[in-house]
Amino acid sequence: MKTRLTEMLGIRHPIVQGGMQWVGVAEMASAVSNAGGLGILTGLTQPTPEALQKEIDRCREMTDKPFGVNLTILPTIKPVPYEEYAQAIVDSGIKIVETAGRNPEPFLPLFKGAGITVIHKCTSIRHSLKAEKIGCDMVSVDGFECAGHPGEDDVTNLILLPLAARRLKIPFIASGGFGDGRGLAAALAMGADGINMGTRFMVTREAPIHENVKQAMVDASELDTTLIYRSLRNTARVFKNSIAEKVVEIEAQPGQTDFEDIRPLVLGAKGKELFEDGDLDRGIWSAGMVVGLIDDIPSCQELIERIVAEAEQIIKERLNQIASA
Ligand SMILES: Cc1cc2nc3c(=O)[nH]c(=O)nc-3n(C[C@H](O)[C@H](O)[C@H](O)COP(=O)(O)O)c2cc1C
Numbered sequence: 001m002k003t004r005l006t007e008m009l010g011i012r013h014p015i016v017q018g019g020m021q022w023v024g025v026a027e028m029a030s031a032v033s034n035a036g037g038l039g040i041l042t043g044l045t046q047p048t049p050e051a052l053q054k055e056i057d058r059c060r061e062m063t064d065k066p067f068g069v070n071l072t073i074l075p076t077i078k079p080v081p082y083e084e085y086a087q088a089i090v091d092s093g094i095k096i097v098e099t100a101g102r103n104p105e106p107f108l109p110l111f112k113g114a115g116i117t118v119i120h121k122c123t124s125i126r127h128s129l130k131a132e133k134i135g136c137d138m139v140s141v142d143g144f145e146c147a148g149h150p151g152e153d154d155v156t157n158l159i160l161l162p163l164a165a166r167r168l169k170i171p172f173i174a175s176g177g178f179g180d181g182r183g184l185a186a187a188l189a190m191g192a193d194g195i196n197m198g199t200r201f202m203v204t205r206e207a208p209i210h211e212n213v214k215q216a217m218v219d220a221s222e223l224d225t226t227l228i229y230r231s232l233r234n235t236a237r238v239f240k241n242s243i244a245e246k247v248v249e250i251e252a253q254p255g256q257t258d259f260e261d262i263r264p265l266v267l268g269a270k271g272k273e274l275f276e277d278g279d280l281d282r283g284i285w286s287a288g289m290v291v292g293l294i295d296d297i298p299s300c301q302e303l304i305e306r307i308v309a310e311a312e313q314i315i316k317e318r319l320n321q322i323a324s325a
Contacts, residue, residue, distance in 0.1 A: 003306060004171040007196035008117060008137065009096060011034030011238075011306050014194025015184070015301075016120065016173055017201045018140065019046055019098055021286070022272045023209060026055055030062035031206035035301040039067040040098050044080060049088035056092040068096030068119070073104070074149065077268065079300060094230025098140065101149070103127075105134045121175065121196070123151030125163050132170045139164070139172045140196045146176025147199045147225075147288035149236050157190075165191025179290040181310020188311070190317070199288040205299045210278030213285065213298050216241075222292025225312045228266070228284065233258040239287035241280055293309050 001292050002016045015037040017029065022045055028041030041059055046052040059067055069089050073082055078248070089097060097111055100121040101178070104111075111118050112135060114154035120131040120203060122141040124260045128139045141164050143157030146151045158178055164172045175196035187195045225241040232249040238244045243265050251257045270283030298306070 001241060001312070003188070003193040003322075004162060004172060005138070007178030008171065009038055010284065011038050011302055014098075014188075015304055015307065016040065016098075016119075016140070016194060016196040018175060018196045018198045019043070019072060019074075019100065020198050020202065021204055021268070022275050023207055024070060025027075025208055026059035026062055027208050027280035028122065028201065029067045029207055030059050031300040032201065032304070033065040033067045034298075035304045037300070037304050039063070039065075041067065041069045043069050043071045043089065044076075045087050049081065049084040052085060053088050053092050056094060056298070064245075066128075069094050069096055069099065070098040072100045074101035077263070086110055089163055090116070098138075101133070103130065104136065105184075108135055119173065122300070123149070124155070125160065125167060126162045128164055128172065132168055136170065138193075139168065141172050141192075142173045143174075145237075145289040146273075147237055147286040147290075149234070150176065150227075152235055154231055157187075161187065161190035161192055176288060177290050178316075179313060181295045182305045183293075185309050185314040188315070189319075197290075198266035198286070198291050200294060200303065201288075201300065203294050203297055204303055207296060210273040212280055213275060216280055217291045217294055218297065220287075220291040220294075222289050224291055225287050225289055228262075234314050236286065237288060238284045239291070241284070243281055243283050247284070251292055 005014045009305035012080050013036040017032040017039050018043040024042030028043045032039035046055050096117050098119045117137045120136040121258045123142045131139050141160050143160050144154050161174050171193040173194050173196045174192035178195040179195050184195050203217045224240045225237050227235050228247045229236050238240050247262050248262050271285050274282040
């Protein structure tokens with residue numbers, strides 16, 4: 001498949017692995033890139049900018065294909081030296097950056113000056129248009145289905161993607177709810193130049209997380225995610241385990257939610273430990289509604305090849321037959 005995404009990034013298949021806290025390390029990103037997609041290292045998964053540079057070097061040893069780095073600019077429990085991470089990305093010679101969270105404008109002179117292709121991930125048309133205006137090269141449009149932060153508008157991709165196609169000039173990537181060839185064919189039909197997946201890539205052989213977490217997502221249905229931090233206007237879609245349900249319960253109590261009441265439940269360190277030891281009720285983890293479409297744990301190569309083959313078959317056979325009947 002050839003799209004503006006494959007051409008601009010120099011990749012074989014129009015499939016991107018979005019930044020994933022604690023998951024987007026060299027093993028994950030290199031597996032996706034080696035399979036012909038775009039793997040992305042998650043900048044803030046590394047404890048310091050120096051550690052990120054080492055992780056970039058490690059990823060380079062594992063693949064000679066293009067890969068990117070995600071820089072997520074969101075409210076965090078601990079303050080983050082974003083400028084130093086951005087500089088580390090540039091100094092490492094990275095040529096593709098996925099920004100997310102807040103307006104990436106302050107970082108654009110640095111990134112564009114270094115010849116970096118900037119993909120900004122956003123959850124609304126107004127933010128996509130803003131990203132185009134300030135000079136981002138592409139946007140990733142994250143619908144309400146997505147894992148992590150879907151924003152506060154609650155608009156699904158069936159509306160967001162055609163709107164993006166109507167209004168944007170720059171290429172856009174469909175993100176949130178994608179996991180199979182039907183999704184890829186639909187995204188291309190709606191005007192996207194490819195898909196971005198998080199949750200589906202977590203459930204692959206190479207994802208560096210405990211088998212219990214992968215199996216829980218295989219066993220889950222489309223009803224097994226929930227939205228937390230709604231009351232704080234920082235909504236996040238996570239796997240519906242006992243901790244997430246407890247957070248929702250605290251938020252539902254009358255009056256303004258005090259973050260201190262939920263902080264011990266949602267600590268990033270606990271999510272990290274959960275990924276390591278497989279204790280599914282230790283903390284929270286991001287997961288999208290697409291868990292309902294996941295029923296196996298393939299390698300990244302098997303997954304990507306299957307998605308592309310299925311999408312090509314739908315386009316060439318089913319859609320072609322319908323259109324020429
Ligand atoms: C475990 C996990 C962690 C994530 N962490 C981040 C992150 O740190 N920064 C970010 O921009 N997006 C993050 N995301 C969102 C993904 O990059 C992607 O936008 C999203 O997963 C797409 O929706 P999907 O899960 O339905 O494919 C995360 C997703 C998952 C599943």
